[in-house]
Amino acid sequence: MAQNEIQITRPDDLHLHVRTGDALKSVVPDTARQFARAIIMPNLETPVTSVEQAGKYRQEILDAVPEGIDFEPLMTLYLTDNTSVETIKAAKDSGFIHGLKLYPAGATTNSDAGVTDVRNVYDVLETMQLVDLPLLVHGEVTDPVVDVFDRERLFIKEILAPLIERLPKLRIVMEHITTSDAVDFVMSASDKIAATITAHHLLMNRNAIFTGGVRPHHYCLPILKREEHRQALVKAATSGNPKFFLGTDSAPHAQGAKESDCGCAGMYTAYNAMELYTEVFDLNNSLGKLEGFASTYGAAFYHLPQSTDSITLQRQDWKIPASLPLGQEKVIPLRAGESCHWTLTNK
Numbered sequence: 095m096a097q098n099e100i101q102i103t104r105p106d107d108l109h110l111h112v113r114t115g116d117a118l119k120s121v122v123p124d125t126a127r128q129f130a131r132a133i134i135m136p137n138l139e140t141p142v143t144s145v146e147q148a149g150k151y152r153q154e155i156l157d158a159v160p161e162g163i164d165f166e167p168l169m170t171l172y173l174t175d176n177t178s179v180e181t182i183k184a185a186k187d188s189g190f191i192h193g194l195k196l197y198p199a200g201a202t203t204n205s206d207a208g209v210t211d212v213r214n215v216y217d218v219l220e221t222m223q224l225v226d227l228p229l230l231v232h233g234e235v236t237d238p239v240v241d242v243f244d245r246e247r248l249f250i251k252e253i254l255a256p257l258i259e260r261l262p263k264l265r266i267v268m269e270h271i272t273t274s275d276a277v278d279f280v281m282s283a284s285d286k287i288a289a290t291i292t293a294h295h296l297l298m299n300r301n302a303i304f305t306g307g308v309r310p311h312h313y314c315l316p317i318l319k320r321e322e323h324r325q326a327l328v329k330a331a332t333s334g335n336p337k338f339f340l341g342t343d344s345a346p347h348a349q350g351a352k353e354s355d356c357g358c359a360g361m362y363t364a365y366n367a368m369e370l371y372t373e374v375f376d377l378n379n380s381l382g383k384l385e386g387f388a389s390t391y392g393a394a395f396y397h398l399p400q401s402t403d404s405i406t407l408q409r410q411d412w413k414i415p416a417s418l419p420l421g422q423e424k425v426i427p428l429r430a431g432e433s434c435h436w437t438l439t440n441k
């Protein structure tokens with residue numbers, strides 16, 4: 095008989111964008127309702143590059159958590175060509191910064207201040223290895239000549255593999271992996287190398303960007319890939335291998351910024367994230383593997399204690415609203431106007 099209910103340790107979202115200001119106030123409650131903690135991305139319009147900025151940003155997030163909910167933002171800093179060794183040491187000493195994010199300059203939203211050549215930050219990465227602070231990687235090459243569907247595969251070969259060879263003890267999370275190449279690479283790498291996987295890359299392949307016309311709300315980076323890659327991701331996520339864990343990459347943009355002649359990359363999945371992931375695991379007869387992926391492996395990789403709280407999901411259809419508030423604007427959640435087949439009971 096089909097399992098109709100599942101209770102798991104309160105999960106962690108190990109890759110999340112919450113923006114700032116009024117937009118932040120709109121989206122933080124969606125994540126806090128489901129997750130114990132989240133790794134907060136630092137790619138604000140003014141990137142979070144210092145411990146002081148991260149401290150203020152952390153407080154802004156905490157102030158937006160609804161009364162009665164325990165939620166801990168796990169902060170990160172944005173690596174630039176000019177990040178200093180002192181900043182790395184201060185980040186480690188802060189106790190609330192859990193990693194540094196490497197955006198290759200120009201790779202995605204607000205990445206212009208990112209690293210122009212990984213060799214520029216080798217001394218900083220060496221210090222991170224020394225103090226054992228993880229590196230979180232947006233793994234795509236930025237050469238505009240390279241086909242957008244090949245950028246992750248080339249990044250692994252040209253940048254990530256040499257980096258690991260040079261710094262074999264550095265903990266690295268390859269964020270939001272999208273290809274079978276990335277799955278294979280992470281599986282064959284040491285236990286210092288892990289990866290997050292989004293719900294949208296588990297649920298959709300690249301046809302979803304073009305179903306009946308151009309679908310701007312299905313555009314994200316790294317871009318959705320072929321079905322064979324989606325299947326490799328599902329296999330990795332549901333395998334019980336602790337190198338693969340949950341990171342939504344929920345990335346809210348106002349409706350107008352998505353539905354534009356140059357639409358922004360990012361999908362808003364924080365509203366129904368756990369329901370979407372549960373659906374994937376259910377469809378693949380692996381509900382028993384959900385807790386490891388969502389609540390255990392990520393915490394272990396980041397050297398965090400597991401949450402002592404739990405959440406419960408039930409097999410029950412519910413309709414996702416057509417839109418949600420995002421400050422004074424609107425954001426279109428994934429599956430807007432359609433159904434989710436699992437429901438979080440203790441919302």
Ligand code: DOR
Pocket residue numbers: 111137202203232313314315316345346359360361
């Ligand atoms: O789709 C994406 N949106 N990918 C990223 O890497 C960044 C994110 C954002 O911040 O909007």
Ligand code: ZN
Pocket residue numbers: 109110111135343345
């Ligand atoms: Zn992201």
